[in-house]
Amino acid sequence: MQSNGDVLMTTDSSSNSSSKWSLTGVIAFCFACIFFSGLLQSKEWWGIFDFLTLAGNFGKVVHSVSTKVADGHVVEVVAKTTSFRGSGGAGATDGFLFALTLAPMVIFAMGVFAIIEHLGALEVARRLMEPLFRPLLGIPGICGLTALGSFQTVDVGAAMTNDLMARKLLNRREKTLFTQFQFCAGGLLTNFLMTGAVLLATAAATHDGTITTTSIGLVLVVNFVMKILATNLLRLYMALFDKTFDERTASMEAQLTAADAR
Amino acid sequence: MTTATNNATRAADKKLITEIFVDGARKGWNAAITSMMPNVVMAFVIIRILEMSHGLDIISKGFEPVMSLFGLPGAAGIMLIGYWLSMGGGLGVALALLTKGQLNAHDLVVMAPACYIVGSNIQYLGRILSVIGTEGRYHSVMQVINFITGFVSIAIMQAIV
Numbered sequence: 072m073q074s075n076g077d078v079l080m081t082t083d084s085s086s087n088s089s090s091k092w093s094l095t096g097v098i099a100f101c102f103a104c105i106f107f108s109g110l111l112q113s114k115e116w117w118g119i120f121d122f123l124t125l126a127g128n129f130g131k132v133v134h135s136v137s138t139k140v141a142d143g144h145v146v147e148v149v150a151k152t153t154s155f156r157g158s159g160g161a162g163a164t165d166g167f168l169f170a171l172t173l174a175p176m177v178i179f180a181m182g183v184f185a186i187i188e189h190l191g192a193l194e195v196a197r198r199l200m201e202p203l204f205r206p207l208l209g210i211p212g213i214c215g216l217t218a219l220g221s222f223q224t225v226d227v228g229a230a231m232t233n234d235l236m237a238r239k240l241l242n243r244r245e246k247t248l249f250t251q252f253q254f255c256a257g258g259l260l261t262n263f264l265m266t267g268a269v270l271l272a273t274a275a276a277t278h279d280g281t282i283t284t285t286s287i288g289l290v291l292v293v294n295f296v297m298k299i300l301a302t303n304l305l306r307l308y309m310a311l312f313d314k315t316f317d318e319r320t321a322s323m324e325a326q327l328t329a330a331d332a333r
Numbered sequence: 334m335t336t337a338t339n340n341a342t343r344a345a346d347k348k349l350i351t352e353i354f355v356d357g358a359r360k361g362w363n364a365a366i367t368s369m370m371p372n373v374v375m376a377f378v379i380i381r382i383l384e385m386s387h388g389l390d391i392i393s394k395g396f397e398p399v400m401s402l403f404g405l406p407g408a409a410g411i412m413l414i415g416y417w418l419s420m421g422g423g424l425g426v427a428l429a430l431l432t433k434g435q436l437n438a439h440d441l442v443v444m445a446p447a448c449y450i451v452g453s454n455i456q457y458l459g460r461i462l463s464v465i466g467t468e469g470r471y472h473s474v475m476q477v478i479n480f481i482t483g484f485v486s487i488a489i490m491q492a493i494v
Contacts, residue, residue: 161384166377170370177369178361185357186350225457229464230364236465250465251475255482256449257457263449266424270445273428274438286442289493293446293486301450301482308474320468 092198096191100199100216103187107180107219109260122183122223123261126176129154173226180220180227181234192216193240208252208302210245218252225257243320244309248302255301256294263291364464372459379455380418389414403487408435409444413483416448418455423448443490447483454479 102120105111111121118124131152139147156168187193193213200212217235221228232249235241241249271287309316348356383389396410408430416423427448430436436444454476462472 161377162381163374163378166374167370169377170365170373173369173373174362174365177365178358181361181364182354182358185353185360189348189350189353225461226365226369226464229369229461230361232465233364233368234360246465247467247471250462250467250471251478254454254457254461254475255479256446257453257461259449262420262452266420267445267449270424270427270441273431274441277431277438286445286494289490290442290445290449293489294449297446297450297482297486300485301478304478304481305475308478 092195093191096195099187099190099192100195103192103196103216104219106183107216107223109223109264122180126179129172132157134158173224176224177226177230180224181230184216184220184231184234187216207299208248209306210249210252210302211241213240214245214249217249221253221257222260223258224261225253228253228257242317243324244316247309247316248305251305252298252302255298259291259294259298263294368464369460372463373456376456376459383418389418399484403484404491405440405443405487406435409440412436412441412444413447413451416452418453420452423452439494442494443487446486446490450483450486451479 105120107122109121109123111117112124113121114124132155133150134153134157135151137149137151138145139149154172156165156172160168193216196215197211197213200215202212204210204212204214213235214232217228217231220231232241232246232253236246267287267290271290275286383392393407393411393414396413397407400407400409400413412423412427412430415426427436427441427444431438431441458472458476462475467475
C-alpha cells in the first residue's frame with residue numbers, strides 16, 4: 072500500500088530511467104502530430120495520414136421520403152437520409168446510440184496510440200513538451216500527444232489520460248489539472264470545424280464586413296489561451312483551498328488498494 | 334500445436350505491430366463501452382429532464398443580468414446555456430436568435446469562444462471527468478472555472494472585436 076502511494080507521488084523519477092531519444096520515436100512523434108492534427112484530412116491519397124479520414128463514417132439510412140406531384144402524377148421521389156442514430160431521438164435511448172457512434176473513434180485512436188507509443192513517441196513528446204507544459208500548465212510533457220488527441224475528440228483524450236494514469240505516468244494532481252485543460256473548450260478543433268464555421272459564416276453574412284476570416288483565427292487563439300487560464304485557475308484553487316490534496320488522494324488510493332486486496 | 338508454440342515464442346520475443354494495435358484497440362473498447370457509454374446515457378437523461386421541466390428557461394433567465402454586465406442582450410444567456418447542453422443544439426439556438434434579431438452578428442462573434450468553453454459541458458462532465466475518474470468534489474469546481482473562463486473570454490472579445 073505504502074509503495075503504491077510512493078509511485079503515485081514520484082512519477083518523474085520513474086520516467087528518467089528508461090529514457091532514450093530514438094529516430095523511430097521522433098518519426099512516430101511527428102507522424103502522430105500530423106495524424107491527430109487533421110491537417111491532411113482529405114479524400115485524396117494523403118488522407119491515409121489523417122485520423123478522422125481513416126476513422127471514416129457510418130453509412131446513411133433513409134429515414135423519410137417525400138414526393139413531388141405534378142398533374143396528378145408523382146414526378147419525383149426525394150429520400151432524406153440520416154446516420155443509424157436516426158433523427159428525433161431523445162433521452163437515455165438516444166444517448167446509447169450516440170455513444171455507439173463515438174465508440175469506433177476511441178477504439179481506433181487507442182489502437183494507433185498503442186503503436187505510436189510502442190515506437191517511442193511518448194518519450195519524445197515528454198522531452199519536447201516538458202519545458203512548455205510543466206511551467207505553463209503544471210503537467211508533464213508526456214501529456215502532449217493526449218492533448219492533441221483531446222483537441223479532436225474528448226473521448227480519445229479521456230481514454231488516453233486513463234491509460235497514462237494506469238501506467239503511473241501521471242500523478243493525481245497532474246491528472247486533475249490535465250482534466251481541466253481538456254474540459255475547458257473540449258474537443259475544440261472538431262467542434263469548431265463542425266459548428267464554428269457555420270456560426271461565423273452566418274454572422275459574417277448578416278454584418279457589413281466587420282467579421283472576416285481573422286475572426287475565425289481569433290476565436291481559436293482566445294480559446295487556447297482560455298484553456299491555459301482555466302488550468303491555472305484550478306492550480307490556484309488547489310494551492311489556496313486544497314493544500315492537502317496529495318495526502319488525501321494518497322490515503323484514498325491506499326484504502327482502495329486495501330479494499331481490492333480484500 | 335505448432336502455431337500455438339509459434340505464437341507463444343513470438344509473444345515472448347516480439348509483438349507484431351497488428352497485435353499492438355489490437356491490444357490498444359481493446360483498451361479503447363473497454364473505455365468506450367464500460368465508461369463513456371454509461372456517462373453519455375446519464376448526460377442525455379439530464380438533458381431530457383432539463384428540456385421537459387423548463388429548467389433551461391429558468392437558468393437562462395438567471396443569466397440575463399450577468400450578460401448585461403458584459404454589454405450583451407439576455408438572449409446571449411439562452412445561447413450560452415444551449416451550447417452548455419450540446420454543441421449542435423447551441424448552434425441551432427444561436428442561428429434562431431440571429432434570425433429573430435435578438436442577437437446580432439457582433440454578439441455571436443463575442444460569444445463564440447465562451448460557447449466553445451462551456452459547449453457540451455454537461456456531456457463532458459460524464460465523457461471527460463467521470464471517464465478519467467475525477468474526484469467528485471472537483472466536478473463543480475471545474476464547471477465553475479469553465480464559466481469564469483467563459484466570461485473572461487467574453488470580456489476579451491468585447492475589447493478586441
